[in-house]
Amino acid sequence: MVRKSKASGNRTVFKSYIFKVVEKEVKVDGAVETFHIVNTIPATRVVAVEGENLVLIRQRRLKVGARREFIEVPGGAMDRKHKETAIQNAKRELAEETGVTAKHLLRLAPVGYTKDPGLGPGVFHFFLAKGLKGIAGQNLDKGESIKVVRLNLKTAVKMVKTGKIDDLATAFAILYYNQFKSGKPK
Helix, strand or coil: CCCCEEEEEEEEEEECCCEEEEEEEEEECCEEEEEEEEEECCEEEEEEEECCEEEEEEEECHHHCCCCEEEECCEEECCCCCCCCHHHHHHHHHHHHHCEEEEEEEECCCCCEEEECCCEEEEEEEEEEEEEEECCCCCCCCCCCEEEEEEEHHHHHHHHHCCCCCCHHHHHHHHHHHHHHCCCCC
């Protein structure tokens, strides 16, 4: 059963380019509770397909410990300053991080998926890129160090299932594409 609640005050306690943290007091069943909500900007993830291989990236994520690298699908946060759309962001991130462009860029999933409803609003948009073509090379943001990795789809699925690929958005994208490819999702 969902409890009755009524929000009262909001106060921004931290703000950065990527997210802000809002403290919100909510009256739940007569008692006031304080919640911290992380508002993140929308982001994209791109499943780039080259024959039977996926074009992935390998990078260290300082936010979760630089001692290991993560294998991920390309993608990133949408540029608020330039009012970038999801498809514009997917094209830009794919080119910047992998050095390839796509002849065909389609929504892989029909909707944007909430990143983590336990933290707050924020959406991932998933795209499928086919007809890949190399360009001049990567165009990484300052501080990024990304290696391009090509993995067979079967290998990538196995790595997700064994925890070797453990970024949730990447795991979802790979498994969703695997089902999509077999004709199962509608």
